[in-house]
Amino acid sequence: MTAPTDDEIRARVLDAADRLYNARGIQAVGMDALRAEAGVPLKRLYRLFPAKETIVEAVLRRRHQVWTSFVEDAVAGAPTPRAQLLALYDMLARWFDExxxxxxxxxxxxxxxxxxxxxxxxxxxxxxAGFQGRVAELCAAACAPAWLAPQLAILAEGAQTTAAIAGTNEAAGHARAAAVTLIDAALGEDRA
Structure with a gap:
């Protein structure tokens, strides 16, 4: 049996860090807890990640890729530019239910x-900024005015925070309803 490679160990550490940080918060998770969860010797952990901050940064980079995939999958399944904008809130509702x-x-x-x-x-x-930029691209594809994109992005951001605090996915539905109102105002209801 061959020893795991650095890349395999790095992936295990990042998986463990993602789980622990999500469940407990970053500051509540020490390197010993992370080492135990990942099943990695502390010396190797520090060789791959010289500081906790480097692990946090790597987790965030991976989460960015996951988020981008969620957004692109949601958009790809929608038939029109307007539907693509609303698909973002449907995606949020599914995520909030996890x-x-x-x-x-x-x-x-x-x-x-x-x-x-x-x-x-x-x-x-x-x-x-990347998410806001993607929403701006979707708004441009829908021939919507520039003011719509930051408003739709703020709705999505607020829904995430509200859902986390409330513990339900209702915020996604409320944000989607507000998005419909904004989109209809921007595009004109006859284009809906």
């Missing part, structure tokens, strides 16, 4: 580390 939903990892991480870790804050800002 057993391990604890809110947006980027918002949660920023809340814990944004003021003490400039690099983490930068990653979170880049992620949020």
């Amino acid at each position: 057993d391990d939903f604890r809110g947006c990892v980027f918002i949660n991480t920023f809340g814990e580390l944004g003021t003490v870790s400039p690099r983490v804050a930068e990653i979170v800002r880049e992620h949020k």
Whole structure:
């Protein structure tokens, strides 16, 4: 039996970190707990990730890829530009129903580390700007005015926070209904 490669160990550590950070929060999870969850010797853990912040950054990068895939899958399944915009809120409703939903990892991480870790804050800002940019692209494809995109993005962000606090997916439905109102105002109801 061959020993696991660094890439395999790195993936195990990131999987474990993602689970633990999501369940408990970043500051509540020490390197010993992470080592135990990943089943990795502490020395190897530190060789692959010299500091906890490097693990947090890697988890956020992976979550960005997952989020981007969720968005693109939702958009790909919608037949019109308007439906693509609304598909974002349907995606949120499905996500909010998952057993391990604890809110947006980027918002949660920023809340814990944004003021003490400039690099983490930068990653979170880049992620949020990327989502806002994608919403702007979808709005442009729908021939909507530029003002619509930031408003729809804020609805999605607020729904994530509200759903995490409330523990239900109702915020996605409320955000979707508000999005319909905004989209109809922007495009004119006759184009709906």
